[in-house]
Amino acid sequence: DTGVSQNPRHKITKRGQNVTFRCDPISEHNRLYWYRQTLGQGPEFLTYFQNEAQLEKSRLLSDRFSAERPKGSFSTLEIQRTEQGDSAMYLCASSLLQAEQYFGPGTRLTVT
Amino acid sequence: QKEVEQDPGPLSVPEGAIVSLNCTYSNSAFQYFMWYRQYSRKGPELLMYTYSSGNKEDGRFTAQVDKSSKYISLFIRDSQPSDSATYLCAIVKTGGFKTIFGAGTRLFVKA
Numbered sequence: 001d002t003g004v005s006q007n008p009r010h011k012i013t014k015r016g017q018n019v020t021f022r023c024d025p026i027s028e029h030n031r032l033y034w035y036r037q038t039l040g041q042g043p044e045f046l047t048y049f050q051n052e053a054q055l056e057k058s059r060l061l062s063d064r065f066s067a068e069r070p071k072g073s074f075s076t077l078e079i080q081r082t083e084q085g086d087s088a089m090y091l092c093a094s095s096l097l098q099a100e101q102y103f104g105p106g107t108r109l110t111v112t
Numbered sequence: 113q114k115e116v117e118q119d120p121g122p123l124s125v126p127e128g129a130i131v132s133l134n135c136t137y138s139n140s141a142f143q144y145f146m147w148y149r150q151y152s153r154k155g156p157e158l159l160m161y162t163y164s165s166g167n168k169e170d171g172r173f174t175a176q177v178d179k180s181s182k183y184i185s186l187f188i189r190d191s192q193p194s195d196s197a198t199y200l201c202a203i204v205k206t207g208g209f210k211t212i213f214g215a216g217t218r219l220f221v222k223a
Contacts, residue, residue, distance in 0.1 A: 004155075033211065040120065042200050042213030043156065056209040091155055098204055099144040099163075101211065103155035 002026060004104035006092050012110045013082055020078045021107045025094030032075050033101060034067055035091040036060070043091055049075060082111045115139055118201055118214030127223050131188040135201035135214045138182065143206040145177050147186045150198045150216065159186070159199075191221045 005024045013019050025032050030051050035043035046065070048056040051072035061067075064082075069075040079086055089108050093101040118135045125131055133147075144163060148156035162168045165179045176185040184201055198216040205212075 035213075040215065042118075042202075042215050043211075045210045045212065048209040050209075058210070093155075098209070099146055099161040100158060101146075102158065103148075105155050108153075 004092055004094050004102055006090075006104040006107050008107060009105060010108045010110075012112065015082060015084060015111055017082055018078065018080045019082060019109065020076055021090055021092075021109075023075045023077070023092030023094075023104060025074070025092070026102060029094035029096055029102075030072065031095045031098065031101075032069055033093040033095075034075070034077050035093065037089045037091055037106070038087075046077070079109075082109075084111050087111045113138055116201060116203055116212050116214045119217055120215050122218040122220055124220040124222060125191055127191060127193060127221055129191050129221070131186075131191050131195070131219060131221075133186040133188075133199050133201075133217050133219070135184050135203075136182055137184070137203055139205065140179070140182065141206050142203045144204040145175070145184050146202040146204075146211075147173075147175055148200040148202060148213075149195075150200060152197075156200055191219075193221050193223045195219060196221050 007022045032049040034046040037043045047067050049069040064080045067077045089106040091106045093103045095101045116137050146161040147159045150156040168175045172189045174187040200216045201214040
């Protein structure tokens with residue numbers, strides 16, 4: 001399967017712990033996006049990479065959140081000192097064209 | 113005021129009906145207009161996108177953009193139970209990278 005993959009698919013963690021999610025984009029895609037989605041809402045933009053450069057970051061992304069895309073390939077999203085409000089689906093998308101984003105299956109985070 | 117407004121529904125229609133899904137947006141600087149379909153507990157799936165006012169057709173789906181009214185629509189012809197999902201509109205600003213999604217409309221197509 002050559003689609004976007006995300007790992008893990010589910011993560012349960014205790015408040016205050018750190019978590020890291022991984023996204024593997026479609027191999028030729030230079031654009032990579034992270035979103036957060038809560039129940040009954042559309043995805044909320046978190047950050048955007050073009051190759052390895054992080055070009056845009058939402059104000060939603062507090063200093064507890066950090067994302068990287070070393071060498072312009074896979075990307076990681078880390079949340080430090082998790083809070084219950086961080087519980088959500090974290091989605092990754094990749095694209096060649098800005099309007100043609102292909103999403104992964106998401107990582108569902110539950111903070112207890 | 114949200115930049116993109118979308119009625120969350122739910123919208124329930126009989127099989128074979130024509131479905132109309134709509135979004136309004138507030139900023140005339142928006143450039144790309146997309147529609148995604150999302151099944152429960154899955155990632156969104158791109159249906160179609162357009163840059164300009166007018167209609168774009170792909171099979172049973174037609175996307176319509178009216179920039180003068182800041183209004184976008186998705187029409188589904190001959191709806192099927194397998195079309196039951198949440199439909200998300202999404203918009204990108206000119207010169208920007210941030211994609212703004214509507215809240216999604218839940219659609220149920222009854223057999």
